[in-house]
Amino acid sequence: MAENFRKEIVQRITKNLLDIQILRLIQTQPMWGYKIKKQVETKFGVKVGHGALYPLLNTLEQKGFLTSQKQQKGGRTRKVYTITSKGKQYVETYNNILKEQLEGLDIK
Amino acid sequence: MAENFRKEIVQRITKNLLDIQILRLIQTQPMWGYKIKKQVETKFGVKVGHGALYPLLNTLEQKGFLTSQKQQKGGRTRKVYTITSKGKQYVETYNNILKEQLEGLDIK
């Protein structure tokens, strides 16, 4: 039963906070869209439509969370994304909030 | 700058994972809808429409995450919710996922 919950919650976090999960992935190493898609699918077990992913990556670049470099791999072009310091800050803030969530709530 | 991120991320987590945040609140002590609404607003800084909250509470009860007892407070009726063991499991699973997120990703 707890395992059913697991998949469900991971999927919800991944879908709703997809940008953060992508930043976390790219923080481990620079990556391009197609690889991110595959990583999200194998790591988190969540299918990501590329029609949602590529616009999101462009948005994250526009916001200054990512930068990209075009890389030639044979005749195919890869757009390799690297996380910026702003992106790292966003992830760090996220991590801090998670820590607080684990510490629990104190309600009067 | 990091403070701007903070509010934004807390709001996103609260809105997208509202049911989990509610379970976490009720886990600290039994609570009724109106109090939950106020707590979410003061604790998380997120406005929750009661038109979204009450149906959600009923759904969580139907799913077996919460049970309710009607409580008379003067002539007004309160529906006090208590978390079930199933609800606690859900929160615990969520906590475990958060812990793993903090431990980080290992990508080849």
Place this chain on the structure above:
DNA sequence: TACAATATGTCCTTTTTAGGACATATCTCA
């Protein structure tokens, strides 16, 4: 040589979600 995989991108429709409107009733304080 044909199909699957790699690689990136836009567009549109359907579904889902959010939030305010509608609805009712009690209590407290000025």
Place this chain on the structure above:
DNA sequence: TGAGATATGTCCTAAAAAGGACATATTGTA
């Protein structure tokens, strides 16, 4: 006695999001 807070509930519309279709091109493999 009237307004604001407490308390719970449904309904509907408008906005947002998801996912598949459309679009193109290269590479590797059977």
